[in-house]
Amino acid sequence: MGTHIEATMSKILFLAVFSSVVLANGSSRAQQNSPGNSAPPAGVSLKVTILGSGGGPNVDLQRFGPSILVEAGNGDKLLFDCGRGFAQRLTEYGLSLGVIDKLFLTHLHSDHILSVPDLFLVGWSNGGRSTPLQVWGPMGTQHMMDSMANTFEFDIRARALLDDQRTKEGIRAAAKDIDEGVIYDRNGVKVTAFLVDHGPIKPAFGYRVDFNGRSVAMSGDTRFSENLIAYSQGVDVLIHESGNPVPPNLTGRERQERERIAAIHTMPAETAVVFNRVKPRLAVYAHGGGPQAMAEARKTYAGPLEDSEDLMTIEISDRIEVRRPHK
Ligand SMILES: [Zn+2]
Numbered sequence: 630m631g632t633h634i635e636a637t638m639s640k641i642l643f644l645a646v647f648s649s650v651v652l653a654n655g656s657s658r659a660q661q662n663s664p665g666n667s668a669p670p671a672g673v674s675l676k677v678t679i680l681g682s683g684g685g686p687n688v689d690l691q692r693f694g695p696s697i698l699v700e701a702g703n704g705d706k707l708l709f710d711c712g713r714g715f716a717q718r719l720t721e722y723g724l725s726l727g728v729i730d731k732l733f734l735t736h737l738h739s740d741h742i743l744s745v746p747d748l749f750l751v752g753w754s755n756g757g758r759s760t761p762l763q764v765w766g767p768m769g770t771q772h773m774m775d776s777m778a779n780t781f782e783f784d785i786r787a788r789a790l791l792d793d794q795r796t797k798e799g800i801r802a803a804a805k806d807i808d809e810g811v812i813y814d815r816n817g818v819k820v821t822a823f824l825v826d827h828g829p830i831k832p833a834f835g836y837r838v839d840f841n842g843r844s845v846a847m848s849g850d851t852r853f854s855e856n857l858i859a860y861s862q863g864v865d866v867l868i869h870e871s872g873n874p875v876p877p878n879l880t881g882r883e884r885q886e887r888e889r890i891a892a893i894h895t896m897p898a899e900t901a902v903v904f905n906r907v908k909p910r911l912a913v914y915a916h917g918g919g920p921q922a923m924a925e926a927r928k929t930y931a932g933p934l935e936d937s938e939d940l941m942t943i944e945i946s947d948r949i950e951v952r953r954p955h956k
């Protein structure tokens with residue numbers, strides 16, 4: 630009973646939150662979010678939801694792991710990365726795990742894939758997915774999905790026994806190790822994978838989604854990448870990671886460790902170079918960012934730039950609208 634009331638209360642609270650809307654032309658106004666109604670409104674070609682805006686293996690209760698949902702105006706739903714807390718955020722957003730059957734992975738660092746088992750198993754057992762989970766990702770993706778089916782063999786068999794309505798197809802993964810290029814082109818929605826530079830983690834991809842003349846590009850994890858700049862030309866929205874510069878007073882092992890991490894990410898000053906050369910209608914930080922990165926980028930980049938938070942949405946049409954849930 631108590632949990633039911635709590636669940637109801639949190640739902641009411643969530644429905645009652647107000648979000649600010651920032652328009653690409655700079656004006657803004659207050660508007661209520663409507664998380665239960667996730668489909669892009671009429672006229673919106675692409676709706677992007679930052680389900681998890683965080684990054685890195687550390688547990689963060691405010692910013693969950695990397696996970697971005699892109700919904701096209703034709704109803705197509707594409708998920709990019711599936712970090713920790715994906716299932717919780719998708720549920721908060723108002724969607725069942727079962728509606729997601731297309732997953733694109735940037736690379737196989739654990740912070741980007743920790744919730745893949747949740748999507749794979751619960752999307753089928755409780756979400757009602759009756760078709761295979763389609764997964765695109767770098768070399769090793771197919772092997773990972775095969776291993777996952779083996780790891781959870783007990784659960785899969787046990788649940789299949791409990792309910793013969795669950796199809797065998799729904800708990801199959803159709804996974805593909807990809808190369809750079811167009812990897813998905815259906816009903817006007819095109820997904821292009823491009824190589825980024827995540828140091829020794831090779832290959833690592835960024836993705837670009839095009840639909841109805843609108844587009845969004847996502848960097849995945851990368852240090853400064855010329856290839857990303859080339860593939861992102863003309864995009865409406867560029868979602869880019871940012872790493873943390875190493876504080877000058879750090880010494881010893883801690884300094885080495887921080888330098889090692891910084892070397893495979895893009896420093897905020899470098900993201901400003903990327904934004905200036907791509908000139909997106911809106912640049913967004915995810916997987917990093919924060920006030921310091923914003924301030925650093927602002928020294929040399931004057932265009933539209935937003936820091937992200939979990940469940941922030943971006944609607945792309947002739948205008949770009951950003952809605953923030955204030956929790
Ligand atoms: Zn990462």
Ligand SMILES: [Zn+2]
Nearest residue numbers: 736738827850
């Ligand atoms: Zn990484």
